[in-house]
Amino acid sequence: MTQQDEALLEEEMERLLEENDDLKCEIKEMRAEMDEMRDTFYEEDTCQLQDIKRDLERANKNCRILQYRLRKAERKRLRYAHTGEIDEELLRSLEQDLKVAKDVSVRLHHELEKVEETRAKTEDENEKLRQSLIEVEVTKQALHNELEKTKEVGR
Secondary structure, three states, X not given: OOHHHHHHHHHHHHHHHHHHHHHHHHHHHXXXXXXXXXXXXXXXXXXXXXXXXXXXXXXXXXXXXXXHHHHHHHHXXXXXXXXXXXOHHHHHHHHHHHHHHHHHHHHHHHHHHHHHHHHHHHHHHHHHHHHHHHHHHHHHHHHHHHHHHHHHHHO
16 A cells, blocks of 8 residues: 555545544534423423413312302202292303303313424424434444444555
């Protein structure tokens, strides 16, 4: 093997080493980016969970109020059964309770749909990032193999 061949091989080896270092940096950056995205996702998820908990607490409060009103209405119904008088206040109260229950139900349904959409989008993003990482790992391994071949040829 001539000096020129050795110089070419050494040059090629240097180029591959630099390329390998560049790819290592790129992988490191992609991992950092993935970690950042995961952290952001967890932060958003935590905020959404807190919002949902607050909504659930409100819904529980509304349920307790509605249960109280239902017991009150039941007492009035029993009174009506004994006396035969129709209680207009009871009727208005029941209509109001029904309206509140419907509103709460619709709002919770919409919030659940939003959370499900966000979850699906995040899963898609995570899958794309996993695929990118796999591609980078495959490229890194191919370059590493090429570098090893070049080293073997140089010997």
